[in-house]
Amino acid sequence: MTIDKRRYSKLLAKVAEDLDIPPSKYRDAVERYQAVGRWLEAGEYPCAGTPDIYPQGSFRLGTVVRPIRHGVESDYDIDLVCQLPIPRHLTDAGSVKLMVGQRINEHDVYRQMRDKEGKRCWTLQYAEKDGIGFHLDILPAVPKKQSLSATAISITNKDGNTYRWSTSDPKGYAYWFDQKNRRAFDQVQWEQKQLIQSRAAGVYASVEDVPDQLVRTPLQRTIQIFKRHRDSKFNGSQRTKHAPISIIITTLTAQLYSGELDVFSALSAIVSKLHAFASLVDSDFVHGTSQTSNLISRTPDGKWYIGNPVNPEENFADRWHEDNHARARSFFWWVASVKKDLVDIVGSGSADMARSQLIATLGASVVANHIGLIVPAPATPSQPPRVTISRPARPWGPNARHGG
């Protein structure tokens, strides 16, 4: 009894959907962060113009996964940039960080919700009535002039009692990601928006009202599955501090995605391409030959390089050589695990084996809801697909010269 790829792919998509932020929750989150944004915008800062407030990271990219903390499903993380229109040479990192902190403190409610100061951001904790809350991370920043990218920013870093600048470009990265996602997005958006609208007719009056941000391509679904697999594989283990970081998973997956329209095809193709890089661990220096071979590379001094696609000077793998290449080894160990846990089970194992393996690697609560898709059930006449009709064509006809 082998597992049907089509049904398995559907299961992966469903699991990713359960890990994702649901549309109603998304709307709440947007309302919350827009309210914070308006508050920050209305503050007094020593500069002309108003701050630019925008989401970044997985919330912006559509790759949110509900995190696991200490083994239990936890609150969603939302990252917000608060970019003050102050030239960098007129201020310093500490002042920028504290200006934003000060403004948050001026609000009676936000002051209560605020966590202690983070390394780069201020965090607001939203406890929600339904028990699924948010962590809103607010990242103070100023524009970075004289940079290759017009969207680059300088962010603050707290180390002990001193603050330093560092560079980031979340907007540029998001545009890059959108490009990688564009073609698949065009193909799936209508279908998905119809489905979302029909499920949430109270929230969205018509298909056109469903925001683009709720559409998910197989690329985004694959990243979500990867992140969840990483979370459960590394959670609580010795390896936790060497777990692959989300930006590396997201960047490589987007680079290696070639437009597959179902999750399993996308995921298995990407895993096998990543697997091909594993030999880099045992060789000090490898010359690239294929087009994608420079995505992960070794430098002549034996270090590792995974470039930020919008800022090649930023190396996401700058710490991979530490502790005898612990992070590199962890990464390729994780890739091999994904292959074994999520790809090889198709065509080899029984449905029962697949079930226990999927529960172990993606989580019982999300897998249990959809396992029926691959565990054989008695044949029943399947439901015909439900199709919403919206502004259809009018039937036309041949040139009949019968005079009406």
Add this chain to the structure above:
Amino acid sequence: MHDMAAEITELLAIHQGLNTHEEPNSEIVISGNLAFEAVPEDLPRIADTFEIEVRVPTAYSAILPEIRETGGKIHSEYEHVFPNGTLCLGVPIELRRIFSRQPSLLGFMNGLVIPYFYGYCYWNEHGEHPFGEQKHGGEGIIEYYTNRLNLREEVQAVAFICFLYEYGYRGHHNCPCGSGQRVRHCHGPILLDLHKHHTPHTLTHDLSCALDHLFEKFKDNELSLPDPLLKQIGRIAKGKNRRRARRRRF
């Protein structure tokens, strides 16, 4: 570019009664039972099954597939079928507009074929077309442009088709409707939308249909054409200033 294998996988995952094979001329044929439950806005839902055969041309998606109903379920008196048995889903430019919402075989099936069958079922039951129907032939083409652009006369519709054919979209030209305004301040947005969705194939088709229809009337003295339009038609017919089409049709 499109990924045919992926599109077929996606289609068959949703419409499980369909199968696919490739003809020796590398045309892809999708056939079998198309079951659906169709839910339009403000109209009753209808569930039904039709046996179909869809031919995907090698030039897909520049040219859309052809579809036939092979189960003998469609009455011979239903007018929206071509003499060769293919279904007349709508005027070509409208089909392209709707296809562009979800440009895949699944989008073709859900956005064009299933609404057509819904319309048939509804007509069969109630004797009327739920979404309206287009007039046939060149008259229908002209009617489409007239409605879409909110025009008063057929001649204006022909002027727009000629404009699209000769220039595509030009915001600074005088609007073909004859208002005396620039295109961009007049019918610009709709003209641009038409231009975006037209292909050389659909545009040549519309022009030839519309002119055939027009000349019928012209010959019978039912219609007079303004001089500039006559000149433009003459230019197009001689093949001068043609941006797109290679083949001479007149």
